Amino acid sequence: MSTETAAVDNAPHTPAEAWRALQDGNARFIAGEKLHPHQDAQRRMDLAQSQKPFAVIFGCSDSRLAAEIIFDLGLGDAFVIRTAGQVIDNAVLGSLEFAVQVLGTPLIMVLGHDSCGAVTATKNSVESGELPTGFQRDLVERITPSVLQAKRSGDADLQDMVVEHTKQTAARMLDQSTVISGAVARGEAAVIGVFYHLADGKAELVYSEDPEIRES
Helix, strand or coil: EEEEEEEECCCCCCCHHHHHHHHHHHHHHCCCCCCCCCHHHHHHHHHCCCCCCEEEEEEEECCCCHHHHHHHCCCCCCCEEEEEEHHCCCHHHHHHHHHHHHHCCCCCEEEEEEECCCHHHHHHEEEECCCCCHHHHHHHHHHHHHHHHHHCCCCCCHHHHHHHHHHHHHHHHHHHHHHHHHHHHCCCCCEEEEEECCCCCCEEEEEEEEHHCCCC
């Protein structure tokens, strides 16, 4: 067996296994005991011709939300997509579909975080009635439904709005992509929403339709 095949065979293969691997990495990060796995020259060589990441992490572009660091990952482990406020557009959906359909990635994580600047800007716009200029307006308009839903539920706190937006983003990709929803229906993939706490580094599960993941 080649080293490349061994690397793939040792990776998580199911959504629940992938989530446990990410939880373990996050626990190491919190404890300051990171292993920095899969970051050596051999790993680089093994992945030169192909990749098979076990997770897609679609997160906010915030500089404090570096997925490979907070989950203690290495080369080839995660397919990472980032936009401000983890806002979905067609390019994001195409990238997510590529990871699921072509790379066979079993887990999609939507990663939000407290004190999110994009959600803060949206909250301010909703409350003031004033929209930002330029393409920032597009971000605010896409996040507005989540802020309004949080307000309707009585959760006017910014962090509750981020959690609501994380949940809605995860649900929205299932509604908009038949590739992703089909993989989920067949049990080949799962979509989860995770809320990251900047101060303590904890990644908290806030959305999952997979019972095995919810109970983990």
